[in-house]
Structure formats: structure tokens, C-alpha cells
Amino acid sequence: MILVSSCLAGFVVRYNGTDSLEESVRELLEAGEAIAVCPELMGGFATPREPAEIVGGSGDDVLDGRARVVERSGTDVTELYLRGAQLTLDKALEVGAHTVILKENSPSCGSAAIYNGEFAGVKIAGHGVTSALLRRHGVQVQSEHDYRQASHFTFKGEQA
Secondary structure, three states, rough: EEEEEHHHHHHOOOOOOOOOOOOHHHHHHHHOOOOEEEEEHHHHOOOOOOOOOEOOHHHHHOOOOOOOEOOOOOEEEEHHHHHHHHHHHHHHHHHOOOEEEEEOOOOOOOOOEEEEOOOOOOOOOOOOOOHHHHHOOOOEEEEEEHHHHOOOOOOOEEOO
């Protein structure tokens, strides 16, 4: 079983009330080979919501207490991000997910890049909070870009 970001499956759950539909991800869901999750909604957020970024590091730093997740207005929402990450990990373990496909650049889901915490549209290398937690527990995390480019990846998550 695979977990996928709800926004990539076409659900309108992003902070700005949109989706980030990837047809191949939706096909996984429709074939019953994936379960959609949104760590931010699972953590307690609504849609739409204020944009947030990690300030002071990456998702790993948030997990270690060295960085915070902050909304554009300055509200600290770290606890909601940590809750959503934990609930996503719990779901991955419950269903035996070997792979998770998450939305790149998100403070929750970014697998290679996140925004730098200055709300200026600048990206840096790093993991989002959920991505970092999943990796710490041995779950393979891919972005939608990784998934799209991985021609050896089949719908069953097996090597071709």
C-alpha cells in the first residue's frame, strides 16, 4: 500500500483552497493501491488556511526542537504540524505503507525542498516535518516529481 498527499490525488486541501492533481497519483487511489492523507488537515488545520513555513531549519530540526513552523502572521503552529506528522506515520504503519508520495516544497510534505522561512518564495534543500518523521521510521518518501520520473516504479511499488 502507498500513502499519497491528498492534494496530489485531486482533493482541494492545499492552504489556498486548491489541489495539485497528478493524474498518475489519482490513478493509484482509484485502483485501490493508495490511500490519500493530508498531514495538515490531520493535524487540525482547515482549508483554506494561512501559509506557513519552517523557520530556523528543516523538518528534522522541527522534530529535534531546533526550528518552528510559523504562519505568515507569526503564529507558531509547530504543534499542529507535529500532530499531523505523527498521525500520518501512524496511518503508514497501520496500512503497511512502504512508500509515501508527498507534495514537494510543503512544510509538511517536502521531500527534497522547502521554503526558507522568510515567506519570499525562496526554496532551500530540506524535508518537511512529515517527510522527516516518515524517513526516520524507514518509510520511503518521494515527491510527485520523483514518482513521475521513476519509470521503474510500478503501481504495486515493486521493481519492474
